[in-house]
Amino acid sequence: MSTRPKSERMSPPPPPSSPLPNQRDAAIQELRRVTQLAAKLRQQLDFIPELDRYEAAAANVSEISEAMKSSLSILQSVSEHSSSQARAVAVASPAARSSDGGAVARYGAVSRARKVRYRRGRLGEELPIREILTEAPENDRFHWRKYGEKKILNAEYPRLYYKCGYSDDHRCPAKKYVQQHNNGDPPLFMVTLIYEHTCETLFRDEPSSSSGSSQVLDFTKASICPPLMAVTLGLKKEEETSTSTSMHSYKYELSPSMSLNGDQADFFPGTR
């Protein structure tokens, strides 16, 4: 009964109507599909705002990739060493097999540098930084309070400064800067996240329980968690927000442009 809402399948699963020798090929093909999905997953990681969750998810994706790789190699080696039956097939098309391995390696290599950077704080400290290029900067489900806006030299668009809406109550250090990046049809915004939220743990990994809320991915867009249920880490006994955590309404106004040719607009060379 659980059908994915949006779907993102790239190829329909091949019918399992394969005889024996082809089963291995089918399995390999499935593995390749999963490998592609892992690659896609890796891209979606970029939309995870919190540092620790991002890294945890990244680790999981890496493990998936590794598992895929080893599974594939196991399958292949089995087929090659295997006696009798599979033997014929294995010898029949060695080229195909090696190409499979190539594909896996390629996807495995996609693990480009993560966008977790560090920046000098006023005290010379290093602040955890993440940069995200998105068309929906308001769609992380946190409550932000704008506290400044600044024109940036050589930048077409101003930079907007936000801090966590609970920064006062919970000493949450999370901040984010949002700057429009271009004026495409879906305009892109460079979102810089600084520090993690300590105010609330939105959804700790809850196994099972209610439907939906598949704890990972799908932050891509949409889905703004309805109520931020301020679940503190369980150590501090603070009287939680209680006061209706109102829905927050954003409005990132796209400033009325200020001319400029936008030629040099070189923001972050390395991203993407």
Place this chain on the structure above:
DNA sequence: CGGATTTGACCCGG
């Protein structure tokens, strides 16, 4: 009326 946003001043590091 209260909370969020606006916006220029202020601060601070390079």
Place this chain on the structure above:
DNA sequence: CCGGGTCAAATCCG
């Protein structure tokens, strides 16, 4: 001194 980041009083808005 300059530019980016933050503060905070004024203002806006529901």
